[in-house]
Amino acid sequence: MRDPERTREHIVRQAAGLFNRRGFAGASLADIMAATGLQKGGIYGHFRSKEELALEAFDFAVRQMGDRFAAVLEGKPNAIDRLRAIAGAFAEIPENPPVPGGCPMMNAGVENDDGNPAIRDRARTAMEGLRTLIRQTVRKGIARGEVRPDVDGDRVATVMVATLEGGVMLSQLYGDPRHARVAAEHVGEYLDGSVRG
Amino acid sequence: MRDPERTREHIVRQAAGLFNRRGFAGASLADIMAATGLQKGGIYGHFRSKEELALEAFDFAVRQMGDRFAAVLEGKPNAIDRLRAIAGAFAEIPENPPVPGGCPMMNAGVENDDGNPAIRDRARTAMEGLRTLIRQTVRKGIARGEVRPDVDGDRVATVMVATLEGGVMLSQLYGDPRHARVAAEHVGEYLDGSVRG
Amino acid sequence: MRDPERTREHIVRQAAGLFNRRGFAGASLADIMAATGLQKGGIYGHFRSKEELALEAFDFAVRQMGDRFAAVLEGKPNAIDRLRAIAGAFAEIPENPPVPGGCPMMNAGVENDDGNPAIRDRARTAMEGLRTLIRQTVRKGIARGEVRPDVDGDRVATVMVATLEGGVMLSQLYGDPRHARVAAEHVGEYLDGSVRG
Amino acid sequence: MRDPERTREHIVRQAAGLFNRRGFAGASLADIMAATGLQKGGIYGHFRSKEELALEAFDFAVRQMGDRFAAVLEGKPNAIDRLRAIAGAFAEIPENPPVPGGCPMMNAGVENDDGNPAIRDRARTAMEGLRTLIRQTVRKGIARGEVRPDVDGDRVATVMVATLEGGVMLSQLYGDPRHARVAAEHVGEYLDGSVRG
DNA sequence: ACCGACGGGACCGCCCGTTGTT
């Protein structure tokens, strides 16, 4: 681990999985030391505090999610196709999570209901990014005639995100990926029935 | 606080809110002491451990949820009406939570992703109770001709619960009750469009 | 347990075994509650504190030891016979302890090396009672011509008690009653060889 | 206290005295903190638990005892001289204890009558080491014609250890070193009268 | 006489963060 930049990323990556699975309070520095193979000094040389590391780890996790979305949206100009692709990306989370522990936005939001407002803010911002992606996709879809002109993009965003995140949550709770897939399928039907122009 | 039974319930009620908001690890005995006005001895006289208290608190929270459902289902024989009532109950959670912190099943499920399998099991069982309620409502609705005969009750349960829980999650994350209401409205349209016979 | 006197003795008896085996700090009130079948109030109605109970329990234990000595000394006027009888009583302790846990004087003395001077004082007094018994037996034996006139009773007491208590300690440590018997046999030879007149 | 090895030994040494005087349960971490001048973090960095520290402290205490024996046995080939030297070492314990609190084998054996089997096992092993030393000294003494050929080394070991440990116990109980000395003198007479060839 | 709820405190173990050193 000669390259300090590489070490830093290594820490962030391992911490992201731990924080996502166990939450900020539940993941201890001892856990992170074990996961990274570093001692305390090696970690505190890169981050001023556990919280600073948690924030970077959360951003990293959100970026992993974003990369997934970017990958499935690649080369899809059609709005409905794009929204379907987002649903498909969610359907895959339980079986192939971008970060261990599932969706970081939901996890961070629920686990930091109380306390740790910094992470909560980050979760809100990230979630709003996803909702904005959906909203703008809808808007462009309307402009392109692929989406009914009377469709409210904000509502579509809420319906989609709620259903998909809820499906992931059920899959995690039951340890059964079907729920996320059923939720994604429902979103597909919803898009065909109520959104498509 | 002469009556020990009352004290016990008082502890459980306060603890339910704390555990629901902060999670099992996040809610300390000091928090519970502060919320109940009791000292450690007074709490450990009623419960053998923090976990035993957490389990009872979780059961209490689930019961509070169940009471909500029972209240809105009261006197509604029609299946679609009943499913709508469930959606309506979820829509109200952010503004008027049966237990502070929102839906205990989702919270416990997400926060105990790792660790504390006992609470996780309880969360699964409670969630399955809700899904069973929906499934059986669908089945009776088919028998009564209120629901299309080809509707899969299990899928309806997953779609409804995913959407509604996801809506509650969004409302909590944003501090805005609209998301839960939008999710509930979507469920209503889904019921009218795809379930109603 | 109608008779309060009987209850009190019941507590003392059970506590004596617990304190003798686990020491003052090691035996908790919860242990005593479990052993006696009484609740806290039932115990504190008879004793003002754990220490007061411990002192009475220790006295009880010493009395049990004393009863053993009295029994084996009964009808033995000869000094050497009496001293042998004391050795025999010690030899039996590991297999048939008068109080669970062995000799309370040794236990209390060793376990209260530091702290709890009250129990330590009682242990000293009790031990001195035993040494006085030996010393006076020697003295009478000299007067009766059964013991050499130049024998120092105090030294006999120390040698006998040291050897016998040490034998009991070894038997307890190893869980093997032979050591106490060997020690008692040695005392017998010592009496025959160096004390008998 | 720069050198961690030195710190560790410092902790062990101080803890050995505390555990030997107060027992495993009786010596609290607060006591050890006070005796060592370290905080909890400083102690738990060297030992994983109180029990691990107690085991090392016990081993240290036994080593201190062993050093005493080794010192007095130095340059003494004759078996009777060696056995006398062991008795002499015991006679000195009350006035000049190798570890504060007296003989760790006896203390640990008596105080862990119940509970803490690990320390009890160590005490047994250490005591058996002492008995073996005596047994083998007797055996060699027989071979060298210094000890009667019919002497049973195991019985000698039990008699000597019982008497000497008992003497130390009496000295501790009374706070008077004479008992240990009398016991050692008795052992000397026993060796001359019953063991010497 | 006995029960049992409760107070308040001490226990050990783990936590995060700092600091001196290599």
Place this chain on the structure above:
DNA sequence: AACAACGGGCGGTCCCGTCGGT
């Protein structure tokens, strides 16, 4: 850059003792 010793404090658990009630 990384290690590892250490400080100081919070965590849950169990402790003993009191007191109102039966």
